[in-house]
Amino acid sequence: MAKIDVSEFIESNYKRNDFSHLHWTGSFQDYVNIVSEHPKVARNAFQRIHDMIFTFGIEKYSEYKKEITRYHFFSDPFEKGKDAIFGIDVHLMKLVNFFKSAAAGYGTEKRVLLLHGPVGSAKSSIARLMKKGLEHYSKTDDGALYTFEWVDEEESEILGGAKLFSSPMHEDPLKLVPTEVRAEFLTELNKGRADGERKIDIKGELNPACRYIFEQYMLKYDGDWNVMIKNHVRIKRLILSEKDRIGIGTFQPKDEKNQDSTELTGDINYRKIAKYGSDSDPRAFNFDGEFNIANRGIVEFIEMLKLDVAFLYDLLGASQEQSIKPKKFAQTHIDEVILGHTNEPEFRKLQNNEFMEALRDRTVKIDVPYITRLDQEVKIYQKDFNADKIPHVHIAPHTLEMGSLWAILTRMEEPKKSDLTKLQKLKLYNGKTLPGYSEDNVKELRKEAVREGLEGISPRYIQDKISNALVKNAHHGCLNPFMVFNELESGLKHHALINNTEMYDKYKEMLVVSRQEYEDIVKNDVQKAISVDENAIQTLCANYIDNVKAYIQKEKVRNKYSNRLEESDERFMRSIEEKIDIPESRKDDFRREIMNYIGALAIEGKQFDYRKNERLHRALELKLFEDQKDTIKLTTIISNVVDKATQEKIEVVKTRLIKNFAYCEICATDALNYVASIFAKGDSAKS
Ligand SMILES: Nc1ncnc2c1ncn2[C@@H]1O[C@H](COP(=O)(O)OP(=O)(O)OP(=O)(O)O)[C@@H](O)[C@H]1O
Ligand SMILES: [Mg+2]
Secondary structure, eight states, X not given: OOOOOHHHHHHHHSOHHHHHHHTOEEOXXXXXXXXXXXXXXXXXXXXXXXXXHHHTOEEEEEETTEEEEEEGGGGOTTTTTTTOOOSXXXXXXXXXXXXXXXXXXXXGGGSEEEEEESTXXXXXXXXXXXXXXXXXXXXXXXXXXXXXXXXXXTOOGGGTTOSEEEOTTOOOGGGGSOHHHHHHHHHHHHTTOOTTSOOOOOOSOOOHHHHHHHHHHHHHTTTOHHHHHHHHEEEXXXXXXXXXXXXXXXXXXXXXXXXXXXXXXXXXXXXXXXXXXXXXXXXXXXXXXXXXXXXXXXXXXXXXXXXOHHHHHHHHHHHHHSEEOXXXXXOEEOOOEEEEEEEHHHXXXXXXXXXXXXXXXXXXEEEOXXXXXHHHHHHHHHHHSSTTTOTTSEEXXXXXXXXXHHHHHXXXXXXXXXXXXXXXXXXXXTTOBOTTOOHHHHHHHHHHOTTTTTSSOOHHHHHHXXXXXXXXXXXXXXXXXXXXXXXXXHHHTTOTTOOSHHHHHHHXXXXXXXXXXXXXXXXXXXXXXXXXXXXXXXXXXXXXXXXXXHHHTTOOEEOTTTOOEXXXXXXXXXXXXXXXXXXXXXXXXXXXXXXXXXXXXXXXXXXXXXXXXXXXXXXHHHHHHHHHHTTSOGGXXXXXXXXXXXXXXXXXXXXXXXXHHOOOHHHHHHHHHHHHHHHHTTOOSOO
């Protein structure tokens, strides 16, 4: 263990400068100077979140010919990707559009933002990310914001004998500008700002407590605002923090009968009533409901539709009017994003309720579905299950992928085209090409499946079962897909959300499909390790394409060695096609499809890559395997009597699995044994 000199470490790592920077205080005039120079400090909550999202930059890519924007903000730059959101960029774009429109004041700032989706679809993760983002942003120069506190050196009665009284809703100091002169003040402040530029605005009056104090001091100084501000107002930097209940609130409905508005809009402080003599003295009121404390930032409503309906109307009012009504006090302006989330079943339960109309009208609903792209789903599990976090157990190749594969299969709708299996559809979604399916076809497939991603197995179930499998098999030193499949299967019986046998059977059936797919994959790995270097396939592929081209165009092929023109080699082409069961009668179609595909790619200026054409890729591998497999007698592995020469070859294969395919000693041995046992059963090398 290394020794650490604490004071030296802190001195060089912890920036004291930052501390004083973040604890800056100043006069009202100082603040106005800051605002003139950096009008951003006076942004409203929607504008601030909007800008925060954009500070992390974007990246564009295209999917199904549509341009998609990925906002790096959603990769969680705050905690190294811990809450990164994958695979639902299209939906995140809608979320960002909400903020775009709200920041510009087009009306969505008066709506509740409702994230809607099945259990475990990242709704809370998105909310967490936004809160975390705000905390972080408020500490940067770019995201700085300010509030004020009342100061009274004489500890007069006005502050109840205290020296300090902070704005309980951490309001923008500009709200201290008397309403009568605000319009002119703003005109001055906004002078010189171009037409398209955001203008500074001051909305709403001070909260009741500050309003009261304001008036009392005005009385004291005979209406001299300048003296009041100079003597009693101090501006300070505002750091948003969920833990400190500043600018970030969360509300979770508990018991349906036990909902109380004070949790949202604050409560009478009974101890202070004695002091101030009246329960309508705003100083005897704690403005500490979630709506109050979330001012300037965001308030999250977990399971929003579980709220009592009367309450929900309050909430919808709060967004529509951007004001709340604390008990016994006037409407109080709020500046905050109201973010709710809800599950599918809850949403549906309310669908027949007339209240739904009102709700639909006042919310912007953003769907947060499950991921349906395999390579994206895998990333969820890689976050938690990787060598860094689990150093003592190796995770065999394809393990997380198989959990993801099954999860997505359970989320998929049966393709309407009968010749397509769910597994094939999954692969199409994942960017593989199948002959006969263009990008447009895949887009169609997605379109026809309206409920896709709204049901099925949640990532949380997969996470839990992978954890279980890890714990149970820690002694083995390596977690493989079989272990995960077993956990996934045994958990199904007790799964709370599987409530009919039809669903149960469907999920089981998808497990069979997944296991079969794994068998193919692991066989393929072993075959590759035995036979292949990529160059050999490449050559084989080029050779095949040359022959197909000649065949289709009724031309001759130039023999690379003799440089003479020859007939296309029918036996050679068939030896490849037979590997994937293409009958004689279909061979022309197959060859034509490939040529068309290559032609279409050429038009787009793209090169043909056999790896993208799954069937051809497989056929080529199998052909190569066949050409080479006799050099190693795989089935002898399980016969216990392995001669030295074979043993050496097996070691070579194992080493290749480890070096090229990320296997470890344990799973490489497992894989070889498994594949050997398949071959021993008389299975051919075909899939
Ligand atoms: N698209 C996704 N990208 C990254 N992680 C995801 C995604 N979908 C789900 N997850 C992961 O699944 C788990 C559950 O997510 P989360 O708690 O955010 O879901 P939720 O929608 O709030 O669920 P619930 O409706 O049960 O409250 C988390 O670990 C989260 O990281
Ligand atoms: Mg949640």
